[in-house]
Amino acid sequence: MMNKKKPELLAPAGDLEKLKIAILYGADAVYIGGEAYGLRAKAKNFDRETMAEGIRFAHEHGAKVYITANIFAHNADFEGMAEYFREVYELGADAVLISDLGVFSVAKEAAPNLEIHVSTQANNTNYQSARMWYRLGAKRVVVARELSLGEIREIREKIPEDMEIEAFVHGAMCISYSGRCLLSNYLSGRDSNKGACAHPCRWKYHLVEETRPGEYMPVEENERGTYIYNSKDLCMIDHIPDLIEAGVVSLKIEGRMKTPFYVGTVIKAYRRAIDDYFEDPALYEKNLSYYMEEVSKASHRDYTTAFYYGKPDGNQQVYTNNSYIRPFDFIGVVTEDSDEAGYAWIEQRNKFSVGEEIEVMPAKGPSFSMTVSEIWDEEGNPVESAPHPQQKLRVKFTEPVHTFDMMRKFISHTE
Template sequence: MKAIRPAPHLPELLSPAGDMERLKAAIQFGADAVYLAGTNFGMRSAPSNFSPEQLAEAVEFAHSRGVRIYLTTNIIPRNSDVEGLEPFLRMARDAGVDAFIVTDLGVMAAAKRVAPGVEIHISTQTGVANYAAARQIYDMGAKRVVLARELSLEEVATLRAKTPKQLEIECFVHGAMCVSFSGRCLLSNYFTGRDGNHGDCAQPCRWKYALCEETRPGQYLPIMEDGDGTYILNAKDMNMSEHIPELLRAGVDSLKIEGRAKSAYYTAAATNAYRRALDDALAGNPLTPWVTEELDKISHRQYSTGFYFGRPNQNVDLGSYVRDYEVVAVCESYQNGVAVLSQRNRFFRGDTADILEPGKAPYQVRMDHIQNGDGEEIEAANHAVMRVLLYTDTPIAPGALLRVKKDLDS
């Protein structure tokens, strides 16, 4: 029996999901909607994505919890892709997805033809940067437009004021930025043959470049900006957690977190932080301090606010990620002072675990007394997914993630 499609909840927190584990993390930690891809026509090939059976399962799981599902069908298809498009859209329609996220006008027309009851959301790949384009897209049948990430907050507000109020406005608030306009980049194709639009980007914008003079092969000269070189291609990550009230005042209906290719932990922590940030804004409260701290605990490059406040200082002086914390275990149960953990990364007796639970401020627990599944005292949890008993007076909720700060000097 088909799940009952829930009504939209606006303003909305929209989280990414690359597979079922990440979808469940997004929902557990407070997403109002989740965007994901099937095995075709979506702009991320690195995640495992959802088979037809998994997509139906995901929709059933989400709808039973009042969460909506948006399916990315946002590649720019070639002739060879077109034949399989309508069967794919019918499958997704029958699975019960709430919206198709599309870039291509042919895909939009096919979706309207074979799935008229499914909303059309226009992808950021379309590059909508003005109210005239947004109006035209609405007249063509779109329910929502995901704006180009190059707009300032003032431009977003102007676009909102000059478009039908029935047209929903979605904007990115967190995650990786592309140095090309709304992700329209050919560098990956040029260097590696991997198609960025089909989700296989090699991220050449993160590589280190140098000049080579043609008569001096093998002599590489740095492209200088400072002592370490220039990094004009290497964008910082976006972080708008401190500016949710401004986004809502500008008329943004949906706050989108980037990262379908990232881990379930990233999905959980980012969703948890933005859930609190959005709730604070809606209640008229100042931002809860731990929100900022939480976003520093997930894998990220240096942060910026993108283009929202004018021309950004968005180029970072290194391409590597900041990864100061790692998930070491997931709590399976807690009873009578004993937490049953499933190990994810090595940890040691005496470590301090930083606990992430849905909707709660993070808290810390010392792991001074740990045993293996046979009840034997251990000094370290060394084996993947091993069962560990943690003795603590602090109740830990099932599904909570235990993190440990890395020793960066070791």
């Protein structure tokens, strides 16, 4: 039996469906955005009704909900902000994530008993700033993604014992320091520090000479062009013991804009890895290749450990394309438990057909493969394929399935 406390697994949830999937697939907590003040303006986000339902669902399943309010506020943003924090607290949110000192002060005054976590956007790179946030009333800091494990360990040693450290362990990396970017605002008018980033770091760039408009000259790393700011994705699933040893108590997955399939796949893999490690470190070591294989079934770029083991070199960037590696299609989600004959209703997400080999990923337990033998539409007619997005279909399964189990199909291509 290990003496160390098992870390929290913290999942992204861009909408209510993703929140439920994240929790059912193993998250201890989720972070969500309301309709204002968060850094994912293009996510569906949560209104008052869905936020209340999400918090209720999480608490019924023993999980927590953190609300993002981590914009860098301008004067006009403060109108109605105090009321928003009071409402979030009354709905039962477990904490809010904040970057801006002014927003912090409003939250502290409006809802003094609401726990505050300081977002990575606040550039939490040292123990002195962490101490200052603690004195102001923060419970947790989300450390900057530019820190090494050694630096995190030193912060842990020099901050109050009851202050917590949260760190990103998986997902997209930002080219700018802890996401504080002006490039999007300058090139597209969309302010990344208010949740509307256009991701210009992933664009393909050319040069245009002033007297030759319309003549695009490539900026080439090689014949395929270059994506000079395009970083690989972070993945620390095979370094969980090092994160725990450094003092990280919350392992955070990036991806509020990602699909339910991404959330379920990644969360389930990290849940298994954490649980295996605390059951027996030797079991964790034995299964390292399995964990990596599982997280790689979700859409991703090549993986990196970023700054955790030292300053990155050129190998942390992808210079030849801005595509994702997508080995599987998310083809459907089960909407009810299967009956005794093995039939269940599903909601289709991508095309699949009778005769195809698919894999079913349940929220709990191992995945299983099967050949699709029967598909029926809502009118009770047999169909050969399911081409229409979000079509309601009845499928015969070879093993029992449950609500929110997901279906995937191997395709192996980039997007």
